[in-house]
Amino acid sequence: MSIFDKAVDRRSSNADKWNKAAINDICGNPNAEAFWVADMDLATSPLIKEALQRETDLSVPGYASHKNMLPYFISFVNHKHGWQLDGANVTYAQGMLHAISLALNMFTNPGDEVLLPYPVYQPFVHLIQNSERVVKRFDLTNECGTFTFDREKYSLISKDCKAIMFCSPHNPSGLVFKKEDLEFILKLAKERGQLVLSDEIHSDLVHPSAKHYPMGYVNKDINATCITFMAPSKTFNVAGEHCAFAIFSDKEMLERYKAVQKRLFLGSEGYFAGTLAEAVYSPDNYQFLDDLDKYLEDNAELMRNFFKAECPEVKMGNASASFIVFLDFSEVWPKILEDSKKNPEIYDNDHYILSHFLGHYANLCLNDGSWFGSGYEAFARFNYGTSREEVISALNAIKKAINALN
Numbered sequence: 029m030s031i032f033d034k035a036v037d038r039r040s041s042n043a044d045k046w047n048k049a050a051i052n053d054i055c056g057n058p059n060a061e062a063f064w065v066a067d068m069d070l071a072t073s074p075l076i077k078e079a080l081q082r083e084t085d086l087s088v089p090g091y092a093s094h095k096n097m098l099p100y101f102i103s104f105v106n107h108k109h110g111w112q113l114d115g116a117n118v119t120y121a122q123g124m125l126h127a128i129s130l131a132l133n134m135f136t137n138p139g140d141e142v143l144l145p146y147p148v149y150q151p152f153v154h155l156i157q158n159s160e161r162v163v164k165r166f167d168l169t170n171e172c173g174t175f176t177f178d179r180e181k182y183s184l185i186s187k188d189c190k191a192i193m194f195c196s197p198h199n200p201s202g203l204v205f206k207k208e209d210l211e212f213i214l215k216l217a218k219e220r221g222q223l224v225l226s227d228e229i230h231s232d233l234v235h236p237s238a239k240h241y242p243m244g245y246v247n248k249d250i251n252a253t254c255i256t257f258m259a260p261s262k263t264f265n266v267a268g269e270h271c272a273f274a275i276f277s278d279k280e281m282l283e284r285y286k287a288v289q290k291r292l293f294l295g296s297e298g299y300f301a302g303t304l305a306e307a308v309y310s311p312d313n314y315q316f317l318d319d320l321d322k323y324l325e326d327n328a329e330l331m332r333n334f335f336k337a338e339c340p341e342v343k344m345g346n347a348s349a350s351f352i353v354f355l356d357f358s359e360v361w362p363k364i365l366e367d368s369k370k371n372p373e374i375y376d377n378d379h380y381i382l383s384h385f386l387g388h389y390a391n392l393c394l395n396d397g398s399w400f401g402s403g404y405e406a407f408a409r410f411n412y413g414t415s416r417e418e419v420i421s422a423l424n425a426i427k428k429a430i431n432a433l434n
Contacts, residue, residue, distance in 0.1 A: 032323045035069040035415040043067070054396065055387025056376050063422055064395045066199070066352055068265045068413030070323075073316045076264060079307035083300065094302035100309035101273055105258070107314060108232055111245040113275060119286050122294055122301075123270030124229050124259050129155050131255050131274065132191065134288060135223050135281065136161060140190035147354065147400035147407070149199050152227075156193070164189050165401070168201065173343030173356030173407075175201040177209045183216060191223040196243060197230045197349035200400055200409040202328075204238045204348040210246045218252035226256045229272075230350040232263035232317065235325035238348040244275050253278055262350060263317065264308040265413075269301040324351050327412045327419050334420075339427040351413030354397070354404075355426075357382060361406040363433040382408050389429035392422055 039046045045065045052058035062069075083089065098120065102113045121127030136142065138160035144152055146167045156163050166185045168175040175198070186192060192213065197204045217224050226243035234240040244256035259272040276282035289295035297305070307313070328347040335344050345354035357364065364385050368375040375384045380396035386408065387393055397407030412419050 030319070030323060032070045032320065033415055033417070034071070035418050036071055038069060045069075051387075051393045054380055055383040055393045056374065056380075057387035057391065057393070060387045060391050060393040061418075061422065061425075062393050063411045063414075064393050064409070066262060066350075066411060066413075067267045068351055068411075069418070070265065070320070070413055070415070072265045073308065073313050075307045075310060075313050075316070076266065076304060079303050080300070083303050089299040092297065092299040092302050094297060094306050097297065097302050097305045097309070098273075100306055100311075101258075103311065104309040104314075105242075107311070108317075109240065109242050109245060111242050117276050117279060117282060119274050119276075119282060119289070120295065120297055121257075121272040121274050121289070122297070124227060124257055124261065124272045125151055125155060126270070126294070127257050127272045127274050128152075128193070128225055128227060129159065130288065130294070131223075131225060131285065132156065132161065132193075133159050134285060135253075136190050141188055142191045142193055143186045143189040144193050145195065145198065147200055147397065147404045149195060150399055152193060152195070161191075167403075168198070168203065170356075173345045173354065173358075175203045175346055175354075177203075177205060179209065179212050182213070186216070186222070187220070189222060191225060192217055194224065194226045194243065195230075196226050196228055197234060197240060198346075199230060199350070200352055200354045200395070200407075201345045202347040202349050202353045204234055204240055204346070207239075207241045207246060210241055210243060211250065214243070214247050214250045214252040214254065217254070218250060222253070224252055224254040226254065228256060229259045230262050230352075231258065232260075233321060233324060233350040235328065235348055236318075236321055237325060240349065242275075244277060247277055251277065253281070255281075260305060260308045264304075264313075266304045266308065269298065269304050271297060271301040271305050324413065327351070327416060328353065330416065330419065331410075331412060331423060334423045339423070339430055341430050342426065347412075351411055353410050353412065354400075354407050355394075355410050356407055358406040360430055360433055367433065381405065386426070386429060389432050390422075390425040392425055 048058035343356035347353035383396035395409035397404035
Protein backbone atom coordinates (compact mmCIF):
# COMPACT_ATOMS: atom_id res chain seq x y z
CA MET A 29 0.00 0.00 0.00
CA SER A 30 1.27 3.44 -0.95
CA ILE A 31 1.68 6.26 1.58
CA PHE A 32 -0.62 8.22 -0.74
CA ASP A 33 -3.52 5.75 -0.72
CA LYS A 34 -5.10 7.39 2.31
CA ALA A 35 -6.06 11.05 2.06
CA VAL A 36 -5.17 13.32 4.97
CA ASP A 37 -8.36 14.61 6.58
CA ARG A 38 -7.77 18.35 7.06
CA ARG A 39 -11.34 19.40 7.81
CA SER A 40 -10.53 20.33 11.40
CA SER A 41 -7.35 22.22 10.49
CA ASN A 42 -6.82 25.82 9.32
CA ALA A 43 -6.58 24.65 5.71
CA ASP A 44 -8.32 27.16 3.42
CA LYS A 45 -9.21 24.31 1.10
CA TRP A 46 -11.70 22.98 3.66
CA ASN A 47 -12.97 26.35 4.85
CA LYS A 48 -16.76 26.04 4.65
CA ALA A 49 -17.29 29.74 3.94
CA ALA A 50 -14.84 29.62 1.00
CA ILE A 51 -16.41 26.42 -0.32
CA ASN A 52 -19.89 27.92 -0.06
CA ASP A 53 -18.82 31.03 -1.98
CA ILE A 54 -17.50 28.91 -4.82
CA CYS A 55 -20.22 26.29 -5.18
CA GLY A 56 -23.13 27.24 -2.93
CA ASN A 57 -22.75 24.16 -0.76
CA PRO A 58 -20.59 24.55 2.37
CA ASN A 59 -20.52 20.77 2.87
CA ALA A 60 -19.23 19.94 -0.61
CA GLU A 61 -16.07 17.85 -0.94
CA ALA A 62 -13.07 20.08 -1.67
CA PHE A 63 -11.36 19.60 -5.04
CA TRP A 64 -10.47 23.22 -5.63
CA VAL A 65 -7.49 25.20 -4.24
CA ALA A 66 -4.08 23.94 -5.37
CA ASP A 67 -2.70 22.09 -2.40
CA MET A 68 -2.88 18.34 -1.83
CA ASP A 69 -4.60 16.11 0.67
CA LEU A 70 -1.78 13.60 0.29
CA ALA A 71 0.67 12.85 3.09
CA THR A 72 3.77 14.98 2.98
CA SER A 73 7.30 13.62 3.20
CA PRO A 74 8.37 11.95 6.48
CA LEU A 75 11.45 14.22 6.40
CA ILE A 76 9.20 17.25 6.65
CA LYS A 77 7.36 15.83 9.64
CA GLU A 78 10.65 14.99 11.34
CA ALA A 79 12.06 18.46 10.73
CA LEU A 80 8.94 20.18 12.05
CA GLN A 81 8.82 17.91 15.09
CA ARG A 82 12.47 18.51 15.86
CA GLU A 83 12.05 22.27 15.78
CA THR A 84 8.73 22.42 17.64
CA ASP A 85 10.18 20.26 20.42
CA LEU A 86 12.65 23.10 21.04
CA SER A 87 9.70 25.49 21.50
CA VAL A 88 11.74 28.53 20.42
CA PRO A 89 11.29 29.48 16.74
CA GLY A 90 13.70 32.41 16.94
CA TYR A 91 16.01 34.01 14.41
CA ALA A 92 17.28 31.39 12.02
CA SER A 93 20.24 30.51 9.85
CA HIS A 94 19.64 27.79 7.29
CA LYS A 95 23.06 27.18 5.77
CA ASN A 96 21.94 24.17 3.70
CA MET A 97 18.88 25.77 2.13
CA LEU A 98 20.45 27.29 -0.99
CA PRO A 99 23.02 24.49 -1.62
CA TYR A 100 20.29 21.86 -1.28
CA PHE A 101 18.05 23.79 -3.68
CA ILE A 102 20.84 24.08 -6.25
CA SER A 103 21.62 20.36 -6.01
CA PHE A 104 17.94 19.50 -6.28
CA VAL A 105 17.47 21.53 -9.48
CA ASN A 106 20.48 19.78 -11.01
CA HIS A 107 19.12 16.37 -10.01
CA LYS A 108 15.54 17.03 -11.11
CA HIS A 109 16.03 19.13 -14.23
CA GLY A 110 19.69 18.71 -15.21
CA TRP A 111 20.25 22.44 -14.72
CA GLN A 112 23.58 23.30 -13.08
CA LEU A 113 22.92 26.58 -11.34
CA ASP A 114 25.49 29.17 -10.34
CA GLY A 115 24.62 30.12 -6.77
CA ALA A 116 25.60 33.69 -7.59
CA ASN A 117 22.54 33.87 -9.87
CA VAL A 118 20.00 32.74 -7.25
CA THR A 119 18.23 34.50 -4.41
CA TYR A 120 15.70 33.44 -1.82
CA ALA A 121 12.28 35.16 -1.87
CA GLN A 122 9.41 35.23 0.59
CA GLY A 123 6.89 33.51 -1.66
CA MET A 124 6.23 33.18 -5.38
CA LEU A 125 3.80 36.07 -5.89
CA HIS A 126 5.98 38.42 -3.84
CA ALA A 127 9.02 37.45 -5.90
CA ILE A 128 7.31 37.99 -9.25
CA SER A 129 5.60 41.20 -8.16
CA LEU A 130 8.87 42.72 -6.97
CA ALA A 131 10.57 41.87 -10.28
CA LEU A 132 7.69 43.24 -12.33
CA ASN A 133 7.69 46.52 -10.41
CA MET A 134 11.47 46.87 -10.60
CA PHE A 135 12.08 46.03 -14.24
CA THR A 136 8.98 47.38 -16.01
CA ASN A 137 7.17 50.73 -15.87
CA PRO A 138 3.55 51.78 -15.26
CA GLY A 139 1.57 51.49 -18.47
CA ASP A 140 3.75 48.69 -19.89
CA GLU A 141 1.94 45.75 -21.48
CA VAL A 142 2.57 42.35 -19.89
CA LEU A 143 1.61 39.21 -21.78
CA LEU A 144 -0.36 36.52 -19.89
CA PRO A 145 -1.35 33.13 -21.33
CA TYR A 146 -5.04 32.32 -20.76
CA PRO A 147 -6.75 30.58 -19.06
CA VAL A 148 -4.87 32.27 -16.26
CA TYR A 149 -4.30 31.98 -12.52
CA GLN A 150 -6.29 35.03 -11.42
CA PRO A 151 -3.75 36.55 -8.97
CA PHE A 152 -1.42 37.17 -11.93
CA VAL A 153 -4.05 39.52 -13.39
CA HIS A 154 -4.39 41.39 -10.10
CA LEU A 155 -0.62 41.53 -9.67
CA ILE A 156 -0.20 43.25 -13.04
CA GLN A 157 -3.16 45.59 -12.73
CA ASN A 158 -2.34 46.58 -9.14
CA SER A 159 1.13 47.53 -10.38
CA GLU A 160 -0.46 49.83 -12.98
CA ARG A 161 0.71 47.64 -15.85
CA VAL A 162 -1.58 46.41 -18.64
CA VAL A 163 -2.57 42.78 -19.15
CA LYS A 164 -2.11 41.59 -22.72
CA ARG A 165 -4.20 38.45 -23.10
CA PHE A 166 -2.90 35.49 -25.11
CA ASP A 167 -5.26 32.52 -25.28
CA LEU A 168 -3.72 29.09 -25.60
CA THR A 169 -5.32 27.10 -28.41
CA ASN A 170 -8.04 24.77 -27.14
CA GLU A 171 -9.33 21.70 -28.91
CA CYS A 172 -11.82 19.57 -26.93
CA GLY A 173 -10.25 20.61 -23.65
CA THR A 174 -6.62 20.07 -24.69
CA PHE A 175 -4.45 23.18 -24.84
CA THR A 176 -1.51 23.90 -27.15
CA PHE A 177 0.81 26.81 -27.87
CA ASP A 178 0.35 28.66 -31.19
CA ARG A 179 3.61 30.40 -32.15
CA GLU A 180 2.15 32.58 -34.90
CA LYS A 181 -0.64 33.90 -32.68
CA TYR A 182 1.80 34.43 -29.80
CA SER A 183 4.22 36.37 -32.00
CA LEU A 184 1.50 38.74 -33.13
CA ILE A 185 -0.13 39.35 -29.73
CA SER A 186 3.13 39.74 -27.78
CA LYS A 187 4.67 42.23 -30.22
CA ASP A 188 4.37 45.38 -28.10
CA CYS A 189 4.74 43.78 -24.67
CA LYS A 190 7.55 44.82 -22.34
CA ALA A 191 7.34 41.63 -20.30
CA ILE A 192 6.17 38.04 -20.77
CA MET A 193 4.73 36.34 -17.70
CA PHE A 194 4.61 32.59 -18.14
CA CYS A 195 3.35 29.80 -15.91
CA SER A 196 5.33 26.70 -16.88
CA PRO A 197 3.96 24.06 -16.61
CA HIS A 198 0.69 25.82 -17.16
CA ASN A 199 -1.98 26.27 -14.51
CA PRO A 200 -4.85 25.34 -14.90
CA SER A 201 -4.44 23.15 -18.00
CA GLY A 202 -1.47 21.03 -16.93
CA LEU A 203 0.23 21.77 -20.27
CA VAL A 204 3.98 21.10 -20.33
CA PHE A 205 5.55 23.38 -22.93
CA LYS A 206 7.83 21.94 -25.60
CA LYS A 207 11.46 22.98 -25.48
CA GLU A 208 11.17 24.33 -29.03
CA ASP A 209 8.31 26.63 -27.97
CA LEU A 210 10.31 27.97 -25.04
CA GLU A 211 13.25 28.62 -27.36
CA PHE A 212 10.90 30.50 -29.68
CA ILE A 213 9.62 32.67 -26.81
CA LEU A 214 13.12 33.47 -25.57
CA LYS A 215 14.60 34.25 -29.00
CA LEU A 216 11.70 36.56 -29.76
CA ALA A 217 12.07 38.20 -26.34
CA LYS A 218 15.77 38.81 -26.91
CA GLU A 219 15.08 40.31 -30.33
CA ARG A 220 12.39 42.61 -28.90
CA GLY A 221 14.11 43.45 -25.61
CA GLN A 222 11.36 41.82 -23.54
CA LEU A 223 11.71 40.58 -19.97
CA VAL A 224 10.61 36.95 -19.45
CA LEU A 225 9.22 36.00 -16.02
CA SER A 226 8.59 32.28 -15.66
CA ASP A 227 6.61 30.94 -12.70
CA GLU A 228 7.62 27.29 -12.39
CA ILE A 229 5.94 26.44 -9.11
CA HIS A 230 4.47 23.25 -10.63
CA SER A 231 7.64 22.16 -12.46
CA ASP A 232 8.88 19.51 -10.03
CA LEU A 233 5.60 17.61 -10.34
CA VAL A 234 5.81 16.98 -14.08
CA HIS A 235 4.63 13.44 -14.67
CA PRO A 236 7.23 10.79 -15.52
CA SER A 237 6.03 10.46 -19.13
CA ALA A 238 6.56 14.21 -19.76
CA LYS A 239 9.67 16.41 -19.72
CA HIS A 240 9.90 19.91 -18.26
CA TYR A 241 12.57 22.35 -19.40
CA PRO A 242 13.14 25.31 -17.05
CA MET A 243 12.98 28.62 -18.90
CA GLY A 244 16.39 29.65 -17.53
CA TYR A 245 17.94 26.37 -18.61
CA VAL A 246 16.66 26.80 -22.17
CA ASN A 247 17.89 30.40 -22.09
CA LYS A 248 21.55 29.59 -21.30
CA ASP A 249 22.59 29.71 -24.99
CA ILE A 250 20.05 32.37 -26.00
CA ASN A 251 20.78 35.00 -23.35
CA ALA A 252 17.42 36.74 -23.24
CA THR A 253 16.60 38.72 -20.10
CA CYS A 254 14.94 36.05 -18.02
CA ILE A 255 14.03 35.32 -14.40
CA THR A 256 12.91 31.82 -13.47
CA PHE A 257 10.97 31.35 -10.23
CA MET A 258 10.79 28.02 -8.39
CA ALA A 259 9.39 26.92 -5.04
CA PRO A 260 8.74 23.83 -2.91
CA SER A 261 5.14 24.95 -2.34
CA LYS A 262 3.24 22.60 -4.64
CA THR A 263 5.94 19.95 -4.92
CA PHE A 264 6.07 19.08 -1.25
CA ASN A 265 2.70 20.50 -0.17
CA VAL A 266 4.11 23.30 1.98
CA ALA A 267 2.38 26.24 0.25
CA GLY A 268 1.53 27.97 3.51
CA GLU A 269 5.19 28.70 4.29
CA HIS A 270 5.73 31.06 1.33
CA CYS A 271 9.21 30.08 0.26
CA ALA A 272 10.57 30.64 -3.26
CA PHE A 273 13.76 31.13 -5.28
CA ALA A 274 14.46 33.54 -8.14
CA ILE A 275 17.08 32.57 -10.73
CA PHE A 276 18.41 35.45 -12.83
CA SER A 277 20.05 35.42 -16.24
CA ASP A 278 21.58 38.83 -15.50
CA LYS A 279 23.82 39.25 -12.41
CA GLU A 280 23.45 43.04 -12.43
CA MET A 281 19.65 42.72 -12.27
CA LEU A 282 19.99 40.20 -9.45
CA GLU A 283 22.14 42.57 -7.42
CA ARG A 284 19.60 45.36 -7.90
CA TYR A 285 16.83 42.96 -6.88
CA LYS A 286 18.68 41.83 -3.74
CA ALA A 287 19.40 45.44 -2.82
CA VAL A 288 15.67 46.23 -2.87
CA GLN A 289 14.93 43.07 -0.90
CA LYS A 290 17.44 44.25 1.71
CA ARG A 291 16.01 47.76 1.79
CA LEU A 292 12.49 46.40 2.35
CA PHE A 293 13.65 43.70 4.79
CA LEU A 294 12.37 40.95 2.48
CA GLY A 295 15.54 38.93 2.03
CA SER A 296 15.46 36.51 4.95
CA GLU A 297 13.43 33.37 5.38
CA GLY A 298 11.07 32.61 8.23
CA TYR A 299 12.17 30.04 10.80
CA PHE A 300 9.90 27.25 9.60
CA ALA A 301 10.06 28.20 5.92
CA GLY A 302 13.82 27.68 5.96
CA THR A 303 13.55 24.51 8.02
CA LEU A 304 11.10 23.05 5.52
CA ALA A 305 13.19 24.12 2.53
CA GLU A 306 16.23 22.29 3.91
CA ALA A 307 14.12 19.20 4.55
CA VAL A 308 12.32 19.06 1.21
CA TYR A 309 15.40 19.70 -0.94
CA SER A 310 17.54 17.19 0.93
CA PRO A 311 18.85 14.36 -1.29
CA ASP A 312 17.10 11.98 1.12
CA ASN A 313 13.79 13.30 -0.23
CA TYR A 314 14.39 12.57 -3.92
CA GLN A 315 12.79 9.12 -3.91
CA PHE A 316 9.69 10.45 -2.15
CA LEU A 317 9.16 12.93 -5.00
CA ASP A 318 9.63 10.25 -7.66
CA ASP A 319 6.94 8.16 -5.96
CA LEU A 320 4.61 11.15 -5.71
CA ASP A 321 5.03 12.08 -9.38
CA LYS A 322 4.16 8.53 -10.41
CA TYR A 323 1.11 8.43 -8.14
CA LEU A 324 -0.21 11.70 -9.60
CA GLU A 325 0.34 10.50 -13.15
CA ASP A 326 -1.58 7.32 -12.37
CA ASN A 327 -4.42 9.44 -10.96
CA ALA A 328 -4.48 11.48 -14.17
CA GLU A 329 -4.50 8.35 -16.33
CA LEU A 330 -7.35 6.91 -14.28
CA MET A 331 -9.34 10.10 -14.86
CA ARG A 332 -8.57 10.13 -18.56
CA ASN A 333 -9.82 6.56 -18.98
CA PHE A 334 -12.91 7.23 -16.87
CA PHE A 335 -14.07 10.20 -18.90
CA LYS A 336 -13.52 8.38 -22.17
CA ALA A 337 -15.45 5.29 -21.10
CA GLU A 338 -17.94 6.47 -18.50
CA CYS A 339 -18.56 10.18 -19.04
CA PRO A 340 -17.54 11.22 -22.58
CA GLU A 341 -19.56 14.43 -22.30
CA VAL A 342 -16.70 15.84 -20.21
CA LYS A 343 -13.38 16.42 -21.97
CA MET A 344 -10.20 16.32 -19.91
CA GLY A 345 -7.32 18.75 -20.42
CA ASN A 346 -3.60 18.04 -20.71
CA ALA A 347 -2.87 16.94 -17.11
CA SER A 348 0.82 16.29 -17.82
CA ALA A 349 2.03 17.96 -14.64
CA SER A 350 1.13 18.57 -11.03
CA PHE A 351 -2.31 17.68 -9.66
CA ILE A 352 -4.67 20.10 -11.41
CA VAL A 353 -6.52 19.82 -14.69
CA PHE A 354 -9.12 21.82 -16.61
CA LEU A 355 -12.29 19.85 -17.34
CA ASP A 356 -14.33 20.95 -20.36
CA PHE A 357 -18.10 20.72 -19.85
CA SER A 358 -18.92 22.50 -23.15
CA GLU A 359 -20.97 19.57 -24.46
CA VAL A 360 -23.42 19.79 -21.56
CA TRP A 361 -23.08 23.53 -20.94
CA PRO A 362 -26.38 24.44 -22.71
CA LYS A 363 -28.23 22.01 -20.41
CA ILE A 364 -26.52 23.48 -17.34
CA LEU A 365 -27.54 26.99 -18.44
CA GLU A 366 -31.09 25.75 -18.95
CA ASP A 367 -31.08 24.26 -15.46
CA SER A 368 -29.81 27.56 -14.04
CA LYS A 369 -32.88 29.32 -15.47
CA LYS A 370 -35.24 26.68 -14.07
CA ASN A 371 -33.62 26.62 -10.63
CA PRO A 372 -32.16 30.11 -10.04
CA GLU A 373 -32.03 29.57 -6.27
CA ILE A 374 -29.18 27.07 -6.82
CA TYR A 375 -27.05 29.37 -8.95
CA ASP A 376 -26.56 32.54 -6.86
CA ASN A 377 -27.44 35.07 -9.58
CA ASP A 378 -25.20 33.39 -12.18
CA HIS A 379 -22.12 33.55 -9.90
CA TYR A 380 -19.90 30.57 -10.81
CA ILE A 381 -22.64 28.68 -12.65
CA LEU A 382 -20.70 25.49 -13.32
CA SER A 383 -19.27 25.31 -9.80
CA HIS A 384 -22.77 25.75 -8.35
CA PHE A 385 -24.07 22.99 -10.63
CA LEU A 386 -21.37 20.63 -9.35
CA GLY A 387 -21.81 21.78 -5.77
CA HIS A 388 -25.53 21.02 -5.85
CA TYR A 389 -25.71 17.91 -8.03
CA ALA A 390 -22.32 16.28 -7.29
CA ASN A 391 -21.56 17.62 -3.80
CA LEU A 392 -18.15 18.71 -5.12
CA CYS A 393 -16.33 22.03 -4.97
CA LEU A 394 -14.24 22.75 -8.08
CA ASN A 395 -12.77 26.10 -9.18
CA ASP A 396 -15.11 27.64 -11.72
CA GLY A 397 -13.58 28.22 -15.14
CA SER A 398 -14.74 31.84 -15.19
CA TRP A 399 -12.21 32.52 -12.39
CA PHE A 400 -9.49 31.88 -15.01
CA GLY A 401 -10.86 34.37 -17.51
CA SER A 402 -13.95 35.23 -19.53
CA GLY A 403 -14.75 32.57 -22.11
CA TYR A 404 -13.94 29.67 -19.79
CA GLU A 405 -17.33 29.49 -18.05
CA ALA A 406 -17.88 25.94 -19.32
CA PHE A 407 -14.66 24.72 -17.65
CA ALA A 408 -13.82 23.74 -14.08
CA ARG A 409 -10.43 23.08 -12.49
CA PHE A 410 -10.21 19.73 -10.72
CA ASN A 411 -7.57 18.99 -8.06
CA TYR A 412 -6.59 15.30 -8.16
CA GLY A 413 -3.92 15.64 -5.47
CA THR A 414 -5.65 13.21 -3.16
CA SER A 415 -6.05 9.47 -2.72
CA ARG A 416 -7.20 7.37 -5.65
CA GLU A 417 -10.28 6.38 -3.68
CA GLU A 418 -11.30 10.03 -3.32
CA VAL A 419 -10.65 10.71 -7.01
CA ILE A 420 -12.83 7.77 -8.06
CA SER A 421 -15.61 8.92 -5.75
CA ALA A 422 -15.50 12.41 -7.28
CA LEU A 423 -15.53 11.07 -10.83
CA ASN A 424 -18.62 9.00 -10.12
CA ALA A 425 -20.27 12.05 -8.58
CA ILE A 426 -19.57 14.09 -11.74
CA LYS A 427 -21.06 11.33 -13.87
CA LYS A 428 -24.16 11.25 -11.66
CA ALA A 429 -24.53 15.03 -11.95
CA ILE A 430 -24.28 14.89 -15.76
CA ASN A 431 -26.86 12.12 -15.88
CA ALA A 432 -29.21 14.27 -13.79
CA LEU A 433 -29.41 16.68 -16.71
CA ASN A 434 -30.91 14.06 -19.02
